[in-house]
Amino acid sequence: MLFPLFFMLMFPVECLTDLIEPITGGVCGIMTPEQYSEDLYMEDEILSSVSLSIKESGLNDVSIAPGYGRLLTMLATVSKAGSILEIGALGGYSGVCLARGMKEGGRLISLELKEDNAALARRNLELAGFGRGTEYMVGPALDSLKQLESRGERFDFFLIDADKENYPVYLEYAIRLAKPGAIIAGDNTLLRGRTLNPDKNGPSVLAMRKFNDMIATDERLISTMLPAYDGLALAVVK
Ligand SMILES: C[S@@+](CC[C@H](N)C(=O)[O-])C[C@H]1O[C@@H](n2cnc3c(N)ncnc32)[C@H](O)[C@@H]1O
Numbered sequence: 001m002l003f004p005l006f007f008m009l010m011f012p013v014e015c016l017t018d019l020i021e022p023i024t025g026g027v028c029g030i031m032t033p034e035q036y037s038e039d040l041y042m043e044d045e046i047l048s049s050v051s052l053s054i055k056e057s058g059l060n061d062v063s064i065a066p067g068y069g070r071l072l073t074m075l076a077t078v079s080k081a082g083s084i085l086e087i088g089a090l091g092g093y094s095g096v097c098l099a100r101g102m103k104e105g106g107r108l109i110s111l112e113l114k115e116d117n118a119a120l121a122r123r124n125l126e127l128a129g130f131g132r133g134t135e136y137m138v139g140p141a142l143d144s145l146k147q148l149e150s151r152g153e154r155f156d157f158f159l160i161d162a163d164k165e166n167y168p169v170y171l172e173y174a175i176r177l178a179k180p181g182a183i184i185a186g187d188n189t190l191l192r193g194r195t196l197n198p199d200k201n202g203p204s205v206l207a208m209r210k211f212n213d214m215i216a217t218d219e220r221l222i223s224t225m226l227p228a229y230d231g232l233a234l235a236v237v238k
Pocket residue numbers: 062063064087088089090091092093094095111112113114117139140141142161162163
């Protein structure tokens with residue numbers, strides 16, 4: 001029983017878990033860095049109501065993490081994005097974050113497979129005051145992307161956040177549809193750790209590894225990878 005006391009005297013750290021913090025990522029076993037950061041912010045009533053509406057619709061709330069939602073708003077604002085393309089709408093959480101940073105009179109086009117999700121997202125964007133600048137294209141994103149390309153559409157900002165197997169193709173499209181200097185964000189790059197686990201080699205994991213490699217090495221991009229939450233890739237198209 002004396003051993004823990006001896007150990008603490010020998011290692012005067014704030015708590016024993018500090019010793020293993022680099023391994024666990026935890027802070028004194030109490031909260032994660034993400035939880036600590038979230039606690040600094042007041043509740044965002046609009047985004048909370050979006051999250052609630054997603055749960056009340058019986059959907060799994062896999063919206064972008066709040067900290068990355070704030071980052072999307074910041075990046076759209078500083079880049080003065082007037083045309084934004086979102087791939088994967090769900091209930092409109094990231095849509096609200098993007099629209100908040102969008103230039104006055106700008107437009108957000110959101111590609112969503114499911115009519116019900118698009119309807120929920122549309123309603124939430126309207127409630128948040130962004131109904132007028134937002135358009136939903138319902139169906140497989142690959143079909144919508146072909147249409148947008150054939151119409152000669154170009155965008156200042158992209159969020160890739162839909163089916164993981166198609167991330168590499170979505171990234172190719174985003175680069176082709178980008179105005180010079182456009183920003184591309186891709187969510188869930190870590191797939192809750194599966195991306196870095198050599199024993200996991202399913203189609204989503206393989207596609208995500210390819211996407212991450214493309215983000216890191218494509219010479220048309222200036223990029224970085226944020227490893228907090230479930231990972232976010234960020235790139236600027238040269
Ligand atoms: C992770 S959720 C999007 C979350 C949303 N970006 C947010 O943060 O609020 C993924 C969404 O992509 C949609 N989706 C899945 N496959 C798709 C496809 N092939 N084309 C378009 N949307 C797709 C799903 O229906 C779901 O609504």
